[in-house]
Amino acid sequence: MHLLISVQRLTAGRPPMTKVGFIGLGTMGAPMAHLLRSAGFDVTGMDISADIRAGFDGAVAPSEEAVAQADVIVTMLPEGRHVAQVHENLVRKVAKAGALLIDCSTIDVDTARDLAKHAAAQGLEMLDAPVSGGPAGAAEGALSFMVGGSDDAIARAQPVLSAMGRKIMHFGGPGSGQAAKASHNMICGITAMAVMEGFALADAMGLDLDKFYALCAGAAAQSWTLENRCPIPGVVADAPASNSFDPGFAARLMAKDLRLAQAAADSSGQPTPFGAKAAKAFTLFAETSGDRDFSAFYTTLRALPERKQD
Ligand code: NAD
Numbered sequence: 001m002h003l004l005i006s007v008q009r010l011t012a013g014r015p016p017m018t019k020v021g022f023i024g025l026g027t028m029g030a031p032m033a034h035l036l037r038s039a040g041f042d043v044t045g046m047d048i049s050a051d052i053r054a055g056f057d058g059a060v061a062p063s064e065e066a067v068a069q070a071d072v073i074v075t076m077l078p079e080g081r082h083v084a085q086v087h088e089n090l091v092r093k094v095a096k097a098g099a100l101l102i103d104c105s106t107i108d109v110d111t112a113r114d115l116a117k118h119a120a121a122q123g124l125e126m127l128d129a130p131v132s133g134g135p136a137g138a139a140e141g142a143l144s145f146m147v148g149g150s151d152d153a154i155a156r157a158q159p160v161l162s163a164m165g166r167k168i169m170h171f172g173g174p175g176s177g178q179a180a181k182a183s184h185n186m187i188c189g190i191t192a193m194a195v196m197e198g199f200a201l202a203d204a205m206g207l208d209l210d211k212f213y214a215l216c217a218g219a220a221a222q223s224w225t226l227e228n229r230c231p232i233p234g235v236v237a238d239a240p241a242s243n244s245f246d247p248g249f250a251a252r253l254m255a256k257d258l259r260l261a262q263a264a265a266d267s268s269g270q271p272t273p274f275g276a277k278a279a280k281a282f283t284l285f286a287e288t289s290g291d292r293d294f295s296a297f298y299t300t301l302r303a304l305p306e307r308k309q310d
Helices: 002-011 029-038 050-054 064-069 080-094 109-121 134-140 151-164 176-204 209-217 224-229 251-268 273-289 294-302
Strands: 019-023 042-046 072-075 100-103 125-128 143-148 165-172
Touching: 019 029, 019 064, 029 042, 029 072, 029 134, 029 151, 042 064, 064 080, 072 080, 072 151, 080 100, 080 109, 100 109, 100 151, 109 125, 109 176, 109 251, 125 151, 125 176, 134 143, 143 151, 143 176, 151 165, 165 176, 176 209, 176 224, 176 251, 176 273, 176 294, 209 224, 251 273, 251 294, 273 294
Parallel strands: 019 042, 019 072, 072 100, 100 125, 143 165
Antiparallel strands: 125 143
16 A cells, blocks of 8 residues: 555656557667667567567567557668568557657668658658667667658657667658668768779789778778778778678678669669669679678679789
């Protein structure tokens, strides 16, 4: 009796905790969902994999019951088809009136727009909010969100997003977060090819690659990719190349992001010839070495047959 009264006193006047249904507890989702819990949200984690569920306290298989209770439904799933499936089978059927839908997965722009349209027809607000920052950013709450959706939805999502990230950039209506992510990642993919090709040429001509790196890092060839993904073992101590090409950012994810950029180029009509070449090269490479860091492509590049004189 005493206990009941003191609990009632403690909770009196406090707003009820926001319930978050977090679907997809993989490499990125689990640390993001943990951050939401630490920030005081009432999080129910959901994943189709029993092994993954075993690693997240209280996680359940995705179900109508769990989704129906959520005020905010966050998805962090591999591809557009997974997000579409979860929306079709669960969210559209049972999401409560006024629930806010936030998709943080990296998916194609057309699917993101389509999902937002279905949500709006149901009277629900939806944001596409893909991230940059990788597993380290997810663990530290240092992600950057590229967001598409209404001003109202962004304002409602602010406490959730700011518990997981430091930078929230609003690009416009539905799909514009994915559009920014695809365009940004295409720059990264093309830059990666340029860095690797530059080092391959320098190596083929017998240059000292430590010295060549120092030149590039202090000159116009400087970039994030150069400084963090230099493909020569030992040149940058904590780059994946100096650690047997352990990712980092797996080549299969780079290939996926570049294919999404190509899908965006197709639907917008903008030719992106270098993006297309990078997408093709990384997709081929990922067929055999998808779990290695993307900078391991350098070894394939160096092993290509010698160029013939014209
Ligand atoms: P992951 O494969 O580690 O995790 C995905 C999780 O979703 C898995 O646990 C899987 O079991 C679960 N899942 C799949 N289908 C499901 C369904 N229908 N219902 C419930 N759960 C389901 O992937 P990740 O690395 O966490 O990436 C998630 C998303 O974030 C992807 O879109 C990826 O492109 C993007 N992303 C990843 C990184 C990175 O460095 N890993 C960086 C930025 C963005």
